[in-house]
Amino acid sequence: MDTIETIIEYYRMQGRAGLLPALQAAQARERWLSREQVTQIAQGLGVPLAEAYGVVKFYSMLYTEPVGRQCIRVCDDVVCGLAGAETVLAELESRLGIRRGETTPDGRCVRSTSGDYTNTRRPKTRGDTRH
């Protein structure tokens, strides 16, 4: 497993272009990004901290708090909301016995997100499986 220093060194020459892959690589270590990690990466790549946080907040697959090893994300943006996203989210919460944003004891979670995955007639769901 790469250290933060190794990740920064690998992406340093890419600067801003290396920000997203560096954040993803860092997150792969523990399934989330701490404030210290984001700060180290921003400084190491010469990117303003506000910009690094802008990227972290923009991408729903980047987490700033610990998440489960298997996370189901359901888009609840306008189109998916009209297609029944709330029903899907409610069913997942009911089956897993948790509220969105929470994690089960065995490491599963449900999150609502907004995203433009593609245009279809049902709410988009995505799953992250991490080991």
Ligand code: FES
């Ligand atoms: S509105 Fe949900 S994926 Fe586009």
